[in-house]
Amino acid sequence: MTLEKRFDKILEKYTTTEVNALKGLAFIVVDKHGHTLYSKAVGSREIDITSGSHLHIDSVFYIASLTKAITTLACMIAVENGLLALDENVRDIVPELQKVECLIGFEESDKFPRxxxxxxxTDPISLRQLLSHSSGFIYDQLHPGILEWSQYVGRTDHTFTGSLAGYTHPLIFQPGQGWAYGPGMDWAGRTIEVVSGLTLEEFMQKNIFSKLGMNDTTFRAELRPDFPARTMATTWRDRETGLLSTGVVPLALPAKDCCGGAGLYSTPEDFSKILKLILQEGGDILSKESIDEMMKPQLPDLRWFWDVTTGPSKRHLAQTWPEGAKGTFGLSSSINLEDFPGRRPRNSVNWSGMPGCHAWVDREAGISGLLMTQVFPPGDPMVTKCLLELETALYTHLREGTPTIWK
Incomplete structure (x- = not known):
């Protein structure tokens, strides 16, 4: 059986034959030569699979945290253009960050909120820390203390209101003293806006999307009249029954601000061009040195990230990793420090977006994969199993030494 047929069979399995199957899936494999080795979308764009609305490789998806990869590329472009430096204190640039404080606890009280x-x-916050999640920011929805602080001060904006006000809250540790998954990328995007005088949308359109031919990637989905008829429906899986029902994208639309951590809409076809760019070491947009910097470990203490990937956050941040696998974090991406048995080798990088969007880059083999669907809550077990089967099929093929991906 050819690898193409193996992929076809796996995608068909997870959209038709599996109990409570996914409504639709898109999968793309690209290489360092800029070739698309496999590209297919299967299933339905609508939750009603009898609607006749087929999913396509240029269907529109909310890509959530896959946005982080593009925001980091934008930051590296700004660095190369002399607008920023990775170790520059962004508190001197972004007015909203000048008075940020750190939450260290609550006064004892029987009342709530305390x-x-x-x-x-007192320390600087660097662009590097924002991009590596070591600045002290955490998503408010992931931290009971930030949620309690929000109630105490009467704050109504939050992670999903699509505004910088939703990311304006205290740190949970001093900059550079830990790791927490949070809105660092959103503040990095805001930093670009301040130094460039452009919105993040405008900066990306000018420096990335127009150059790569990414015509369907935007923070402003509401301004695209063609998008509703092309967008994959969002589904929600009941964790007890496994049944899928109609879901909603949690981020506000329209969003007030361009949220560099999770605000983009895109297509599988468009996002695969980002993966090609990385495999081609920046192409005509970035230098190899900038791509190398993005892909290398950034954390001084590996335990910071291990504690997260082996703890309660594993479902969202490392659901596709083998149990106990060691890793670290680069600029925007997770990095596995051990081979994944039968799958990607060590020093590969990956990104994941809440609704079942996954991408990895293996620079050693010159291969990258992208799997996309739209199902909440994060960490859908069927999406994880599908990705593992697709990835295993690919690396089994590569280990066999077959000269072409199709044989």
């Missing part, structure tokens, strides 16, 4: 105990943030 009065927060805050301390000044």
């Amino acid at each position: 009065k927060p105990v805050l301390e000044d943030v």
